[in-house]
Amino acid sequence: SQTIHQWPATLVQPVGSPLSLECTVEGTSNPNLYWYRQAAGRGLQLLFYSVGIGQISSEVPQNLSASRPQDRQFILSSKKLLLSDSGFYLCAWSRASGGGTDTQYFGPGTRLTVL
């Protein structure tokens, strides 16, 4: 069966510090991968998605970047965190069936607080 992991579960970082959140998927090959953020009082917002190694699409211009160094690894990064980066970050995967309408499966999330 497939599983998706995210770490860390919670993170408190000072403004201006770097960020690296990791997401890994097991039990499937060549998944589509996604990073979402949920800010307080707002819905889930798609930040990045990837259909393959090294292929990243950015949905919202911001202070963050994403990378996919391996087939089942997706990393969310920032060089300098802003207060507005605080939120709940979710990684998700779906099967690469084309069309992108397959069910997305979510990780447990990372709660980031920037002070």
Place this chain on the structure above:
Amino acid sequence: AQRVTQPEKLLSVFKGAPVELKCNYSYSGSPELFWYVQYSRQRLQLLLRHISRESIKGFTADLNKGETSFHLKKPFAQEEDSAMYYCALIGTASKLTFGTGTRLQVTL
């Protein structure tokens, strides 16, 4: 642009009462709509999708293109239904857009 609106942040109902979680969408084409649920201390997971036309845990949702709605309904609420519910839409470029979510609280 595609948008999903869930007007209620919190919906509180008594056990056994009917539940309707509202979802309206804005999309010019033919959308694919979903309901996701997050129970306390669990991860976000798919509850149902409109193309399946199935009932999951007693919940149903009908796509009404005339009213651009996809409300989630259950005739008799149970305590274990208490959770955060998100309506979502896949539209342009297979992009999944979520609403802001509604917290359902079922009380005795």
